[in-house]
Amino acid sequence: MKRFFAKPEQIDEREIHITGEDVNHIRQVLRMREGEELWVSDGEKKEYHCRIKDFQQDEILLEILYAQESDYELPSRIYLFQGLPKGDKMELIIQKAVELGAFEVIPVATSRCVVKLDKKKAAKKQERWQEIARNAAKQSRRLLVPQIHPVCSLREALDYSGSLDVKLLPYELAKGMRQTKETLAGIKRGQSIGIFIGPEGGFAPEEVEQAMAVGVEPITLGKRILRTETAGMTVLSILMFQLEDE
Incomplete structure (x- = not known):
């Protein structure tokens, strides 16, 4: 229906x-x-x-x-801070993030982003992305339409995440799968969660240090290198399964 x-x-x-x-x-x-x-x-x-x-x-x-x-929404609010990818990948990322329960998606322009948007193009993109979120929310029986923010800098994204309970950054140089599993298992229902995903080239080392300085925890997603459109969905899928009410 x-x-x-x-x-x-x-x-x-x-x-x-x-x-x-x-x-x-x-x-x-x-x-x-x-x-x-x-x-x-x-x-x-x-x-x-x-x-x-x-x-x-x-x-x-x-x-x-x-x-x-109804209780279709996850008991925790998950904020996806997504580094701007190439082409139309952001549309797919937003669609799937909404299906998996993300509360908000914040597009982030990092140093290794290939895409460079001026204000006019960024505004048109945001309008398009918000419509994709709305359609995905209808399809997946969400009770709300997740907000898609304007494109921001990493500094602005980190500032916005300041009040979140848990902040995670999948990083290809991070090690310690056991520690990652413990970190994810320790997240409780009701906690707010920020997920920082880099663009195709990943985060620059200085950006990871900048994030860690404000409490963002680097985690590993395994020995394989995941594409930017896969990494966020992997973390969201794990959290959805872990946090979903009975």
């Missing part, structure tokens, strides 16, 4: 008012009709099973059949 998101001001006691781009998507793309049913999330913990009641010019009126609180 199709899923959409609505803001609190769109939700009444018995009805939901769908507005914006979703109106055209429901009407023209999905070609849904009056009487058909769908799900709407309020972006927090509640979701509504609805029936299409009426098509109006600028909105679609939904009748709420029933509401329920």
